[in-house]
Amino acid sequence: MFRVLLAACALVALAACGAADARDEQPLPVIQACFVTADRSYPVMLEVASEPEQRRRGLMGREHLQDNAGMLFEYQQLRPADHGFWMYQTLIPLDIAYLGAQGEIVSLRQMHPCASSRSSDCPAYPAGKPFLSAVEMNAGYFHERGIGTGDRLVWPANGACKP
Numbered sequence: 001m002f003r004v005l006l007a008a009c010a011l012v013a014l015a016a017c018g019a020a021d022a023r024d025e026q027p028l029p030v031i032q033a034c035f036v037t038a039d040r041s042y043p044v045m046l047e048v049a050s051e052p053e054q055r056r057r058g059l060m061g062r063e064h065l066q067d068n069a070g071m072l073f074e075y076q077q078l079r080p081a082d083h084g085f086w087m088y089q090t091l092i093p094l095d096i097a098y099l100g101a102q103g104e105i106v107s108l109r110q111m112h113p114c115a116s117s118r119s120s121d122c123p124a125y126p127a128g129k130p131f132l133s134a135v136e137m138n139a140g141y142f143h144e145r146g147i148g149t150g151d152r153l154v155w156p157a158n159g160a161c162k163p
Contacts, residue, residue, distance in 0.1 A: 027047075028047040028048055030045055030046065030048070031046055031048055031156050032044070032155075032156060033045075033072070033154060034161035035142075035147050035151060035152070035154075036151060036152045036153075037147055037148075040162075041154075041161045041162055042145055042147065043068065043161040044068050045068060045069045045070075046069070046072040046135065047069075047070075047071045047072070048072050048074060049071055049072065049073050050073075050074040055075075058071060058073070058085070058090070059071055059090055059092070059094065059136055060088070060089040061089060061091065062090070062091060062092060063092065064092065065092060065137075067138065067141075070135050070136050070137040070138075070141075071135065072133060072134075072135050072153075073136070075132055075133060077132075078101070078130050078132055079127070079130060079131050079132070081127055081128055081129050081130050083126060083127060083131075084125045084126030084127055085111065085125050085134065085136070086111075086114065086124045087111050087112060087113050087114040087122055087125075088114055088116075088119040088122040089114075089119075091113055092138070093112050093113060093139035094110075094111045094137065094138065094139055095109070095110055095136070095137050095139055095140065096108070096109050096111055096134055096135065096136050096137075097134065097135045097147075097153070098128075098129065098133075098134050099131055099133045099153055100129075103133075103152045103153045103155070104150060104151070104152050105148065105150065105152065106129040106130070107127045107128045107129050107149065108142055109125045109127075110139060111139075133153075
């Protein structure tokens, strides 16, 4: 009887762990947004990470990111210039655009995957300027399209994406 009870408890514990893992892996909301330059606009689909745990996880473990897809990190308060992102457990090279309060790009950085199993060995990529949100895209995205500081991200797109 004790073994049956022990086995039942083990199954319940495993089921609970599976449920917690499934809850942690729920997809983030996705919005359509648009990078706007003086010459044109570029539509993108962005997962929105607005909660601390969502921002902490970011794009960790992803092996691929669609060409016009990325992740928007939203904060409630202005982040200082020395605040940045890191690439711990991130497998793909990324570009990051740090955005001001009006969606203007205040800083761009290229970030490289960190192969270390120790988070303390991974470099940080600080913004260099205060920012309110940030967008991670595939490496080369901004350079290939001529998107730079002073250009903007508009979200939701609301008709701003006109090529």
